[in-house]
Amino acid sequence: MSVEAAAxxxxxxxxxxxLQIAATxxxxxxxxxxxxxxASIRQQVVKQGWMDRDEFMDGLALAQVLPGPNxxxxxxxxxxxxxxxxxxVAAFLGASVPPFLIxxxxxxxxxxxxxxPWVHGALRGASVGAxxxxxxxxxxxxxxxxxxxxxxxxxxxTAVVVGLYKMPLLLxxxxxxxxxxxxxxxxxxxxxxxxxx
Amino acid sequence: xxxxxxxxxxxxxxxxxxxxxxxxxxxEMHREVVESYQWVTNAxxxxxxxxxxxxxxxxxxxxxxxxxxxxxxxxxxxxxVATVGMFVPSSAIMVxxxxxxxxxxxxxxxxxxxxxxxxxxxxxxxxxxxxxxKGVSFPAAWPIEAQNWTNLVPYVTTAFVAVAMMxxxLSAPILxxxxxxxxxxxxxQ
Numbered sequence: 370m371s372v373e374a375a376a377x378x379x380x381x382x383x384x385x386x387x388l389q390i391a392a393t394x395x396x397x398x399x400x401x402x403x404x405x406x407x408a409s410i411r412q413q414v415v416k417q418g419w420m421d422r423d424e425f426m427d428g429l430a431l432a433q434v435l436p437g438p439n440x441x442x443x444x445x446x447x448x449x450x451x452x453x454x455x456x457x458v459a460a461f462l463g464a465s466v467p468p469f470l471i472x473x474x475x476x477x478x479x480x481x482x483x484x485x486p487w488v489h490g491a492l493r494g495a496s497v498g499a500x501x502x503x504x505x506x507x508x509x510x511x512x513x514x515x516x517x518x519x520x521x522x523x524x525x526x527t528a529v530v531v532g533l534y535k536m537p538l539l540l541x542x543x544x545x546x547x548x549x550x551x552x553x554x555x556x557x558x559x560x561x562x563x564x565x566x
Numbered sequence: 567x568x569x570x571x572x573x574x575x576x577x578x579x580x581x582x583x584x585x586x587x588x589x590x591x592x593x594e595m596h597r598e599v600v601e602s603y604q605w606v607t608n609a610x611x612x613x614x615x616x617x618x619x620x621x622x623x624x625x626x627x628x629x630x631x632x633x634x635x636x637x638x639x640x641x642x643x644x645x646x647v648a649t650v651g652m653f654v655p656s657s658a659i660m661v662x663x664x665x666x667x668x669x670x671x672x673x674x675x676x677x678x679x680x681x682x683x684x685x686x687x688x689x690x691x692x693x694x695x696x697x698x699x700k701g702v703s704f705p706a707a708w709p710i711e712a713q714n715w716t717n718l719v720p721y722v723t724t725a726f727v728a729v730a731m732m733x734x735x736l737s738a739p740i741l742x743x744x745x746x747x748x749x750x751x752x753x754x755q
Contacts, residue, residue, distance in 0.1 A: 398623045431667050434680045436584040437656025438624030445660045457661050465653050468623025469630055473645060475617050476634045483613075486754050492613050494749015496702050497720045498742040499616035501727025503695050506589075509732055510688040520685040527689020531593050532696040538583050538594035541686055546585075550682030557678055 384451040385419055387459040394444045394463030399471065406440045410447065419451045441465060519552055569637055570647045572603060577629050577651030584656055585683055588626045590690030595629075596697045605636035612701025620742045626652055719752040 385393070397409050407429065415425055428450065432442035441464050448460025482488040514520040527545045530536040576598050580591045592615065599605045606614065611632075618628030629652035630645040637644025670676055705717040727741045736744075 400622060427667070427671060430671075430676070431663060432660070433587065434676065435656065435660055435663055436582055437588060437653070437660060438584075438626060439587045441624055441653060441657060442660045445657055446664070449661060449664055454661060457657075461653075461657050465623070465627075465649070468621060468627045469645075469649050471621045471623070472617065472627050472630050473634075473642070475621060476631045476641075476645065479613075479617070479631070480634075487750050490752075490754035491746040491750040492616070493702070493720075493753040494723065495616045495620070495742050495746035496609075496612045496698075497723045497749065497753075498727045498745025499612065499619050500695070500698050500702055501724040501745070502619060502731050502738055502741060503691065503698050504724065505728040505731030507688065507691045507695055508728070510684075510691055514685055514688060523685035524689040524692070527686050528692035528696075531690055531693035535593070535597055537597075538580075538591060538690075541590075541690065542583060542585065542683070545686035545689065546683040549685050550679055553678045553682035557674060 385417070387452060387455055390448045390452060390456050391459040391463035394448075394460050395467050398440070398444075398464045399467035407443065410440070410443055414447050419447060424450060520549070523549055523552075570644065573633050573636055573644060573648045574651045576603070577633075577648050578655045580626075580629075581652050581655040582659070584626070586687035586690075588624065588656075589694075590687045591626070592694035593690060593697045595632075596700075599632050599636070603636065606632055608701040609703075610635065610701070612698050615698060615701075616742060620739050624653075716752045719748060723748050 393413050394410075397406060397413065411425055411429075414420060415422055420428075425447075428443055428446035429439075432439045432446055435442055441461070444460040444464040445457045448456035448458070450456075452459065483492065511521070511524060514524060523545055527541060531538075531541060580595055580598075583594070584591050596611055600608055600611050614628040614631040615625070617631060618625040621627065627649065629648040633644035633646070633648025634641045635644075636648070702720070704720050705714075707717050707721055710718065723745050727745055730736050730741055731738070
């Protein structure tokens with residue numbers, strides 16, 4: 370961090386080559402897990418002078434708003450900012466090919482060994498673990514919404530209509546996403562009024 | 567051939583609707599690939615989701631495993647088609663959005679939209695808990711008896727992982743490996 374702060378604001382070096390972009394994201398996508406990835410991308414991209422911190426943070430915000438895995442979207446943004454659409458393609462391939470190959474190996478092992486009783490037990494245990502992770506994730510995300518009871522009601526309703534009544538995803542996003550957006554809009558308007566003198 | 571087109575279409579739709587990093591698409595994916603097309607079973611769906619969380623990269627890469635099973639004649643092609651469907655549409659949107667972004671960046675709507683859609687995504691994650699649980703067979707835990715105390719292990723493991731995920735710095739793959747080890751020891755039958 371201190372290195373970044375000490376660097377002059379115009380520390381941008383020559384943009385990376387397509388191969389460099391692909392290699393950078395291949396290295397990150399095949400070694401970093403979950404939350405660590407955003408930090409590693411930031412380190413690579415900002416430290417190597419591909420873009421400045423503000424540009425990176427813009428990209429992170431965009432990657433989170435749009436559909437798709439945040440990490441993949443962020444990689445594409447970084448590729449595109451430095452080398453245009455070819456850069457975006459290089460970043461996409463770098464970020465998606467290694468996980469694809471790794472999961473293919475996992476799939477081959479799965480079809481070969483899933484019926485072995487020891488592997489079967491391990492898979493059952495691991496599945497229970499993934500269930501626990503999903504529960505933990507759901508609790509954490511809900512906790513972030515706790516200060517607004519309308520949002521809690523919205524998320525509970527969504528969970529019920531999807532879980533029990535299998536409401537299609539598009540409809541869920543239009544109805545519950547729509548109500549959420551209207552609610553957020555009215556809230557920001559009210560906040561604006563209060564802030565006015 | 568038609569199976570491959572169905573795969574491509576199914577995952578492309580999920581890709582475009584994958585707001586919130588794709589966290590919310592699990593129930594819809596289950597509805598399509600387990601209930602409608604029956605490409606995989608409940609147990610396989612949950613196990614593939616688990617493998618997706620275990621390996622590096624986005625969790626939704628487990629679409630490849632569903633494609634692998636859905637296309638028995640050409641499993642690798644099925645895996646590729648499903649992955650292309652899962653990742654390419656959202657990525658194309660990302661590339662296209664770059665131009666509009668310059669205007670959208672400073673607009674108050676950016677925060678309103680991403681915060682407003684939040685509760686729906688969280689609700690979808692809760693629904694995913696239910697979806698994922700369908701692929702886990704919990705043994706009857708009651709009444710508790712000395713000779714079948716191992717029946718409690720799945721319940722305890724679930725609770726342990728959920729709490730450890732929130733309260734410790736252990737990463738998702740490590741927790742899945744711990745749970746897998748407990749499974750090898752106590753959940754073989």
